[in-house]
Amino acid sequence: MQLFVTPASPWVRRVVISIIELGLQDKVTMIQTRWPHNWATQTIAFDPDFARATPVGRIPALSVKGGIRLADSMTICEYLNAEHGKYRLLPREGAKRWALLSRISIAHGILEAQISRRAELLRTVNRSADFIEKMKDRGLRCFAALDEEVEAFGDDPELAQITIAAACGFADFRYAQDDWRAAAPRLARWYETFSQRPSMLSTQPAETPQ
Amino acid sequence: MQLFVTPASPWVRRVVISIIELGLQDKVTMIQTRWPHNWATQTIAFDPDFARATPVGRIPALSVKGGIRLADSMTICEYLNAEHGKYRLLPREGAKRWALLSRISIAHGILEAQISRRAELLRTVNRSADFIEKMKDRGLRCFAALDEEVEAFGDDPELAQITIAAACGFADFRYAQDDWRAAAPRLARWYETFSQRPSMLSTQPAETPQ
Structure with missing residues (x-):
């Protein structure tokens, strides 16, 4: 799995903390992204890999072999928790x-x-x-x-x-x-x-x- | 259940469409909210019932007897789908x-x-x-x-x-x-x-x- 990250984002951080708490570090390759300060008001140029991973153009984004692309931190956390974490961070139901x-x-x-x-x-x-x-x-x-x-x-x-x-x-x-x-x-x-x-x-x- | 709504919001609309597709209209009381145009840049005064339902101060918000308060449309849709909809709109897993x-x-x-x-x-x-x-x-x-x-x-x-x-x-x-x-x-x-x-x-x- 490839996870697109930056060190400032709290959205990224919750995903990375989840990965560590679930012991999944070996399964996820972190790809650092760069953001000029004009990201706040401008459509900036996206690296092609990142653009393929998420049309939203925001981090985090998770790309899984076989075609799953997840474009927000909640969905990524749910996926890791369910498919790789035995629902230890969030119960499946109830x-x-x-x-x-x-x-x-x-x-x-x-x-x-x-x-x-x-x-x-x-x-x-x-x-x-x-x-x-x-x-x-x-x-x-x-x-x-x-x-x-x-x-x-x-x-x-x-x-x-x-x-x-x-x-x-x-x-x-x-x-x-x-x-x-x-x-x-x-x-x-x-x-x-x-x-x-x-x-x-x-x-x-x-x-x-x- | 009480759902705080406005007729313009697409976040509200996805919840209301879900309610109709699941046939849950009788279980949900819709409460219209009012938003002065300065909501975009100002903290506006909240009706006390709405403030109790969601500290975020955004619609939709769902309040369920017994204390469940859900403050965003995805969580509300998940709850209705799982607890009242037999997962017909979104599978539980897989x-x-x-x-x-x-x-x-x-x-x-x-x-x-x-x-x-x-x-x-x-x-x-x-x-x-x-x-x-x-x-x-x-x-x-x-x-x-x-x-x-x-x-x-x-x-x-x-x-x-x-x-x-x-x-x-x-x-x-x-x-x-x-x-x-x-x-x-x-x-x-x-x-x-x-x-x-x-x-x-x-x-x-x-x-x-x-």
Whole structure:
């Protein structure tokens, strides 16, 4: 399997953490991509392999021999969890599946707000301070909602925790001034421990290669 | 179950089409929401019921008695399909699941581009023509990729077809000048038939109430 990645993306990070937690490193070849800063407002030129892997033109993208192409992180995580992970990160069905997907859908709200805000900050013209504020509000609202769920987290890592941890890590990487810990103090205590896992330590965000 | 909706959203439409195709209309109460045009760049005031249903602050949101809250259309469709639909729109597992999720992830690329572009067009200041063009490019690239998949579509409606049809319908509603049919002529022929289903005719897009 080929996975197209960058070191800055929290969407990529949740996939890579999942790969490590499932022990699938040997099955996945990581292909670094480069993104000029004008990705935020321009259609940039895509490497032919990447263009074949995903018409969306975003990372992560997974390409599997035999023709499966998956163009978003949730679908990639579901595929790895089901086909190679014995459903250890997300149950195939039942109440626990919906509890986890409910948390994941809130964490997606954070990740989308984080990346939309990043794209706005990369605009050299027509940057909207109001839009940035709206994305900040959404993120903090979602962190506060997840703070009420911490006691229900399982002992073993699962896809909701992994996704939330990627959001916490990206908040620290790009938006430390927001202080998500003030909005979510119980989540902050949980993250203190979770962030020390080898899968977290080996995937810390770094700048996207241009 | 309570579903928070607006008549303009293609994300909402795919959920409502799924509800109709699964025959679940009696189980779901639709709650119309109102969105002032400054939703694009401002945190707007949320109705308390809606705020309780989703911290993300976006539609659709599903609230189920007993505490399940689902904050995005894919998760809602998965829940309805699994818990009330006997997996008729998306298989629980196996090769067909990944084939459909692969198409769905491309269709999501279109829907996200359509809504990001709409939000940009609603900006009264700091509107970026380049961003609008980037979103247009992404949408047409994804329509062209889906055009190559039409022959593999099943005879019965499934979640990939429903999601793609919502994208086609929104393109006609907001961006008719793009001419997605030129980029995807086989998809256009498929849509001519699919768009005549009762579930499609009864969910045609209309302006969001302000």
